[in-house]
Amino acid sequence: MDSAAPDRAMRIATFNVNGINGRLPVLLRWLEETKPDVVCLQELKAPDARFPTVELEKAGYGAIWHGQRSWNGVAILARGREPIETRRDLPGDPDDQHSRYIEAAVNGVLVGCLYLPNGNPAPGPKLDYKLLWLERLATYAAELLGHGIPVALVGDYNVIPTNLDVYKPERWQKDALFLPEVRRAFQVLLRQGWIDAVRSLYPDETIYTFWDYLRNAWGRNAGLRLDHLLLSPPLATRLVAAGVDCEVRGWDRASDHAPVWIEVSDAPSRRPRRSRSKDNPDG
């Protein structure tokens, strides 16, 4: 009976690689060591033609990507599968030229991979763009929730949600990652019903996903929590584990972000529908 079989776990990860070609050895080593089932990548910093399809295929991953020269760029990898692309732009602004969103269905989960604008220097046009992007995200996220399906909105949000998510909150008060209006915009998503997966399992722990290259931030553990996995309720009920692969930040030629991951149990198998009969009072 498949209904009696133990649920297997599906591992979904996000990793801002900060240059997919310069970071390829790190990425391949991490894929080999941790074998995530779905991976959202940000900051490819490469045009579509320079995406390392062959190397990732050799590593066992199908991929879709939305690149851009020099900056931005997002991709979704799936272990032993091809992600089914459902979208490659965040709705709400047809003039937005940045490659910051891509979305796919993988193994029954709709996965949105996002790279939110940084917003610095603030105030200024970059902050305005970030706030508009957050509004567009909230509008689209509400629409997704309405479908009642398993969805993960995953990536580099460039938002420090609370004081617990930054080594020294007072230093960041006027930074676009931590401004009150930016934090409020993130809270809007949570109030809609999205679950901050890592925080939901570890409500009180200091957890960072980013350490600046400057000022020996990694050595001092002067970090920020910027990379988040937001889950729709039908997926959040299946959450069984979460973590940050911090050690990757210490590898040679590391990204300034570390990979973050969750594990969700496979969807409970549908019970065979009983036929209407006098033996089945529910029928």
Next chain:
DNA sequence: ATGCCTATTATTAATAGA
């Protein structure tokens, strides 16, 4: 207030990141 580091692009310096 600025540089501190790292990556990309274009050519030894500029721009962006967070």
